[in-house]
Amino acid sequence: MNNLLPISALKAEIMRAVKDNRVVIITAETGAGKSTQVPQFLLEEGHTMVVTEPRRLAARTVSARVAEEFGCDFGYQIGYRTAYEWKWCEHTSCLFCTDGLALVRELMRVGRHDVLVLDEVHEWNLNIEVLAAWVKKELELGAKFKVVLMSATIEAEKLSAFFWNAPIITVPGRQFPVEDKSPSGKDMAGEAIALLQQGRNVLVFQPGKREIGETVEAIKASGIAAEVIPLHGDLEPEEQAMAFRRYQRPKCVVSTNVAQTSVTIDDIDAVVDSGLERRTEVVDGVEGLYLRSISRADSKQRKGRAGRCKPGVYLDWCPQAERPEFPKAEILRTRLDQTVLRLAEAGFDMEDLEFFHQPDKKEIHEAKRALKALGCMSESGEVTPIGHQVSRLPVSVQFARMLVEADRFGVVDDVLTITAILEQGEITTRPKSKWEEPVWKTLVGDEQSSDLMAQLAVWRAAERMSKDQMREQGVFAKAFFQAKEKRRHLAEALRGKVNTFRSSGNREHILMAVCAGMVDHLYHYQYGSWVNGGGQRELARESIVRGAEWIVGLPFNLDIPVRRGRKTLQLIRMATKVDPAWLVEIAPQLVKLEPGLNPSYDSDADCCQSTCRTIFNGQVVAEVREATPEHPEAARLFAEWLAGQMV
Numbered sequence: 001m002n003n004l005l006p007i008s009a010l011k012a013e014i015m016r017a018v019k020d021n022r023v024v025i026i027t028a029e030t031g032a033g034k035s036t037q038v039p040q041f042l043l044e045e046g047h048t049m050v051v052t053e054p055r056r057l058a059a060r061t062v063s064a065r066v067a068e069e070f071g072c073d074f075g076y077q078i079g080y081r082t083a084y085e086w087k088w089c090e091h092t093s094c095l096f097c098t099d100g101l102a103l104v105r106e107l108m109r110v111g112r113h114d115v116l117v118l119d120e121v122h123e124w125n126l127n128i129e130v131l132a133a134w135v136k137k138e139l140e141l142g143a144k145f146k147v148v149l150m151s152a153t154i155e156a157e158k159l160s161a162f163f164w165n166a167p168i169i170t171v172p173g174r175q176f177p178v179e180d181k182s183p184s185g186k187d188m189a190g191e192a193i194a195l196l197q198q199g200r201n202v203l204v205f206q207p208g209k210r211e212i213g214e215t216v217e218a219i220k221a222s223g224i225a226a227e228v229i230p231l232h233g234d235l236e237p238e239e240q241a242m243a244f245r246r247y248q249r250p251k252c253v254v255s256t257n258v259a260q261t262s263v264t265i266d267d268i269d270a271v272v273d274s275g276l277e278r279r280t281e282v283v284d285g286v287e288g289l290y291l292r293s294i295s296r297a298d299s300k301q302r303k304g305r306a307g308r309c310k311p312g313v314y315l316d317w318c319p320q321a322e323r324p325e326f327p328k329a330e331i332l333r334t335r336l337d338q339t340v341l342r343l344a345e346a347g348f349d350m351e352d353l354e355f356f357h358q359p360d361k362k363e364i365h366e367a368k369r370a371l372k373a374l375g376c377m378s379e380s381g382e383v384t385p386i387g388h389q390v391s392r393l394p395v396s397v398q399f400a401r402m403l404v405e406a407d408r409f410g411v412v413d414d415v416l417t418i419t420a421i422l423e424q425g426e427i428t429t430r431p432k433s434k435w436e437e438p439v440w441k442t443l444v445g446d447e448q449s450s451d452l453m454a455q456l457a458v459w460r461a462a463e464r465m466s467k468d469q470m471r472e473q474g475v476f477a478k479a480f481f482q483a484k485e486k487r488r489h490l491a492e493a494l495r496g497k498v499n500t501f502r503s504s505g506n507r508e509h510i511l512m513a514v515c516a517g518m519v520d521h522l523y524h525y526q527y528g529s530w531v532n533g534g535g536q537r538e539l540a541r542e543s544i545v546r547g548a549e550w551i552v553g554l555p556f557n558l559d560i561p562v563r564r565g566r567k568t569l570q571l572i573r574m575a576t577k578v579d580p581a582w583l584v585e586i587a588p589q590l591v592k593l594e595p596g597l598n599p600s601y602d603s604d605a606d607c608c609q610s611t612c613r614t615i616f617n618g619q620v621v622a623e624v625r626e627a628t629p630e631h632p633e634a635a636r637l638f639a640e641w642l643a644g645q646m647v
Contacts (some may be wrong), residue, residue, distance in 0.1 A: 001040045001069055005033030007171045011041050014169055018042070018115070018146055022139055023166035025159055026150045029173025031264075031308050034150045035062050035119055039094050040070050042115055042148075043077075049115040050108060052099040052131065054123050056082045057233060057240060061263055062119075063087075063096035083394050084489040099127040105134070105346065108145060115146045121159070122151035122297065124329040124357060130339055133353040134346075136163065152301055155326065162356050176307040178271075181315050189218035191272050191315055192252050196226045200270040200313075202252040203259060203305055207278040207291055209234065215254045231255035234482065257294075260301050264308065271306040275299065275318025281333040285366055288557025288568065293318050295327040329357035336367035337397045341376055344383050345391040373520045373617060374401045375589055394493050395423060398554075402517035403494065405586060406510070413503035414456060415513045416494070420487035421455045422554075422574060427480045428458045430542040440474050448546040450576040451553075452514055453507070459483075514576050516586040518552035522619060523572060525549055530572055533618050540571045548577035550621065580614070580621040590617040 002008070007028060017024045028034040035058075042049050053059040059080045067074040079088030080096040088095055097104065099118070108116060116135065121128055135147050149159065149166075156168045183191060188204060192215070195202045206212045212230045219228045231243045231253050243253045243265055253265060257277055277294050280287055294302075299316065306312030331339075336359060340350045350364050371377035374397060376387030383391070386404055393400035399419045406415035421427055430440065443461050444454040462475045470477040491501065503510075523530035523537065525548065530537045537555060545551060553575035557568050584591050592615040599610040607627045614622040 001037065001044075002033060005037055006031070006174050007033045007037045010169060010171055011037075014038065015041055015045055017167050017169060018047075018148065021146075021167055023135075023147045023149065023163040025154075025156055025163070025166050025168045026148060026171065027154050027156050027168065028150065028152060028171035029175060029304065031174040031304070032171040033174075034152075034171065036066050036069060038148065038150060039066055039078075039096075039117065042117075043070065043094055047115045047146075048093040048113045049095070049117055050104060050113050051094065051096045051117040051119060052104060052128075053096060054099055054120050054125055054128065055233065055258065056085070056098055057237075057258060058120070058263055059096045059098055060085070060237065061244075063094075066094065066096075083493075099125070099131055104131060113145065115148060117148045117150065119150045120152075121149045122154045122326075124327070124331070126330045126334060126339060129329060129331040129355055129357060130343070132162075133355045134348075137348070137353060152304075159356065162354075173304070174308075175304060176309070176311045178303055178307040178312045178314050180303075181313050183315055183317060187218075188272055188274060188317070189215050189222075192219055192254075193222050193224050195270045195272070195313070196224050196250045196252055199250055201250055201267050202270045202272060203265060203268045204252060204254040204272045204274075205257065205260070205302055206254060206274050207276040208232075208256065211274070212254045212256065219252055219254075225249050227251040229253050231259055233258055257298070257302075259305065260298065265305070267309055268305050269307075269310050269312040270315075271302055271312070272315045273299065273302050273317060275316055275323075279333075282335050282363075283557060286555045286557055286570075287335060288559065290557075290559040291566070293323050295324045296320055297326050299323065331355060331357050331359050335370075336363055337370045340364060340367040341371055341383065341387060341391050341397060344377070344381070345388065349381070370520055371397065373587070373590055374398070374517070375587060376401065389497065392497060393490075395419060395490065398517040398520075399423065400517075402513050403498070405516035406513040407498040407500075409504075409506070409509035409513055410500065411503045411506060411509045411513055412494070412498050413501050414505065414510050415503075416487060416490060416501070417459055418452050418456055418510075418514065420483045420490060421452070421459065423486050423490075424479055424483035426455060426476070426542070426574075427462065427483055428455065428475050430544060439472070443473060443475070444544060448544055449548070450511060450514070451543050451545060451574045452576055453510070454544050455574075456510075511576055511578075512582050512586055515552050515578055515582055518554070518576070519583065519587045519590060519617065521552055521555055521572075522578065522583075522617060522621075523551050523553065523575075524619060524621075525551075535570070537570045537572050539575055540573045543572075543575050545575045545577060548575075550578040550580055551575045552578050580616070583616045583621065584614075587616075591615070 026034055039051055053062060059082055063078055063080040064074055067078040070078060072078055075087040076089060076091055078094045079092040081088050082098045118131060160166050160168055192202045192204050204215055206215055209232055212232060216228050216230050226249055227247045229243050229251060231240060246267055259265060275294055276291055278289060278291055281290050303314040306314050343350050368377060376384055376390050378384055389404045390397055390400040393403060399422055402415050403419060406412045443458045445457060447454045447457060458475060462470055462480050467477045523532050539545060553572035556571050556573050558571055559566055559568050594613040594615060597611040597613055599608060602609050609625050609627055612624050612626055613620055
């Protein structure tokens with residue numbers, strides 16, 4: 001335990017509040033020590049607990065730090081568990097985990113833990129939002145466990161009111177003064193270089209991996225004698241660990257917002273902040289990646305990272321006046337289908353739960369509609385057998401639906417690989433240069449029907465390549481190995497949930513399984529663009545699909561800079577050509593037949609005919625003229641025709 005941290009002075013008050021109340025709220029400024037010290041306070045008093053963190057990186061690093069300070073073997077009394085990795089045992093009394101509802105419910109229902117600690121509540125990601133609603137419902141139903149909510153910046157009074165006027169304990173931070181400075185006119189890399197030349201350790205906040213890579217390269221290209229280290233969630237643990245080491249010369253860590261709250265780099269004394277983040281939002285039911293300004297609360301946290309060890313400086317690129325006070329909660333800007341399904345699986349209707357940030361009923365209804373389209377929910381709102389299978393898989397509802405259908409068709413092995421690629425992102429892309437096209441074509445062959453089958457072909461080839469060969473042939477080595485790791489974790493999660501991992505390799509069955517997960521995104525080619533009920537879209541530039549009339553794919557909006565501001569591209573990613581005949585088999589609940597349309601008498605065939613129209617999810621996918629001898633309208637037309645012949 002670290003008795004020098006500010007929160008140590010409030011240990012007695014915190015423990016008294018936990019003893020006397022069901023819910024306690026702790027707000028602490030940066031550097032107060034809440035994440036590492038509160039679990040130790042509880043352990044000393046004999047409590048057993050689950051501590052949630054919003055990211056795997058935080059669950060792993062914070063639990064290791066707590067074990068070190070508490071003086072016990074990591075993985076014994078103190079450990080961690082996430083969906084894909086763990087270090088704990090049956091004797092673990094302080095278990096850090098990521099904040100998914102299923103995992104936390106499982107751990108708390110076992111009954112071995114009497115306190116649930118929710119850390120970094122201010123982030124209000126979807127999991128935290130659902131956990132807070134679930135906790136409130138469980139406590140209302142008489143659950144006996146205690147709850148501690150912790151955050152650096154939070155709407156404390158509002159949260160207290162949400163939890164029946166729970167007590168608030170405010171902890172001052174151990175913070176050196178941080179001076180606000182205006183950018184000098186250099187770009188962000190230039191500002192970082194100037195600070196490194198002053199001997200400072202610099203933390204640069206960028207919105208995404210692309211900007212991080214560009215900044216790292218620019219700083220290195222200057223020749224400055226400094227350690228320049230990227231930091232984001234897709235790096236391997238050993239790569240992430242480099243940001244926390246101390247070096248003989250100045251260091252510059254270029255990070256996403258993972259360094260804003262979840263982890264602390266102790267020796268930083270300068271922050272260069274883009275004032276931006278790249279986040280996923282759903283607009284009109286379609287997911288997109290948008291560049292957004294951070295909130296003033298986020299800015300305050302980033303600034304605080306510069307004053308942990310000594311006086312620091314903060315350079316901010318975005319005017320504070322243009323920012324909202326708090327970030328927009330994830331539950332208000334993301335798809336809710338997976339949340340609705342998992343809550344239904346747990347026995348809750350999302351419409352009946354009280355959330356701290358209450359989503360619009362319209363969004364919940366849209367999620368239920370999407371689940372019904374996938375066959376996961378009945379018209380009455382009950383979870384179907386398919387829905388039960390889907391809810392237990394640690395991937396999006398769409399991708400889980402593919403795997404369920406793959407099991408039915410006996411192609412799990414291939415679709416498991418496709419799912420890992422979809423989760424990770426493509427492992428190759430069509431070259432921009434025509435000179436590179438022939439090399440790339442050797443990997444994908446003549447494939448023109450499915451981007452996913454092209455990716456699968458590249459995967460199979462990459463398994464026999466060295467890293468150098470991958471680079472030469474346009475395979476993203478890092479993405480491939482990360483997708484391979486995702487596939488391994490998915491295979492473990494599927495064990496015991498599918499009939500066989502073997503795959504017949506039947507191409508049509510693989511494509512039908514893919515289609516089953518994307519039936520809600522069926523597009524028809526008309527007048528140079530792809531249309532469905534949601535408007536017009538275009539295939540992503542890297543798509544290899546050609547000559548198709550019907551496709552399924554992932555709609556995606558991409559926010560890009562243009563000469564006069566920004567523009568949103570309405571794209572379809574990972575497209576696959578579809579035979580409309582498949583739709584009747586894989587999603588019969590979406591098929592509607594309209595027979596007997598436009599009846600007439602065909603004198604050549606000597607029969608009455610009418611049109612039978614097949615409608616799939618609101619779109620006409622087939623029209624067939626067929627004989628309808630008993631159709632009353634056709635009989636009338638025949639009589640009229642006959643009368644005309646007799647004139």
